[in-house]
Amino acid sequence: MSKISTSLWFDTQAEEAVNFYTSLIPNSKIKTVTRYGDENPDRSGQVMTIDFELDGQQYNALNGGPEFTFNEAASILVDCESQEEIDRLWAALSEGGEEGPCGWLKDKYGLSWQINSTLLMDYIVNGEPEAKLRAVQAMYKMSKLDNAVLKAAYEGE
Structure with missing residues (x-):
């Protein structure tokens, strides 16, 4: 596994987005999924992070909430x-x-x-x-x- 990967912050749509992206780009896959536990009762059981690859490039998706959004800077x-x-x-x-x-x-x-x-x-x-x-x-x-x-x-x- 690479030491460096890109992390993408989503509100709650990480799983949906990752499934979409990996379906579009050949040689892509979901590697691991972690879920929120009892330490976060409002999100317990929901997807927290997903490690995935798009054509071999490493990414991480996080359901972190609405605090941050994407822009064209990346x-x-x-x-x-x-x-x-x-x-x-x-x-x-x-x-x-x-x-x-x-x-x-x-x-x-x-x-x-x-x-x-x-x-x-x-x-x-x-x-x-x-x-x-x-x-x-x-x-x-x-x-x-x-x-x-x-x-x-x-x-x-």
């Missing part, structure tokens, strides 16, 4: 190899949530995600400056990333 970045993967994750994660610019969204639990294109990242890292600029400018006009539009912009079409 997000989960998913690098997608295909438009089909972008479309599938975007549709599932944005349902009941909020679409943002440039591949960002908030899911129905308020957690921010970046549904990223590996094609775009290749353009940004390895592309010629003018072509890279065209692709990035095209991205700025998007909510969900569209590989065909990014490719056309990169190629100057």
Whole structure:
């Protein structure tokens, strides 16, 4: 087990959210679930924490109450190899949530995600400056990333 993992604070929806996330991301699983005991009579028996993996990355979810909420200062970045993967994750994660610019969204639990294109990242890292600029400018006009539009912009079409 890794020494470092990301912890996500939920009000009461940790179990529902973790089941949703692990159903969407391949190579994901729930590892352990702990429950509140008699020391917290208002929550006795309810899920306290869940240790889980998303594609091998370690996470912890906590039902900690309403004191803290998510914001865009932290997000989960998913690098997608295909438009089909972008479309599938975007549709599932944005349902009941909020679409943002440039591949960002908030899911129905308020957690921010970046549904990223590996094609775009290749353009940004390895592309010629003018072509890279065209692709990035095209991205700025998007909510969900569209590989065909990014490719056309990169190629100057």
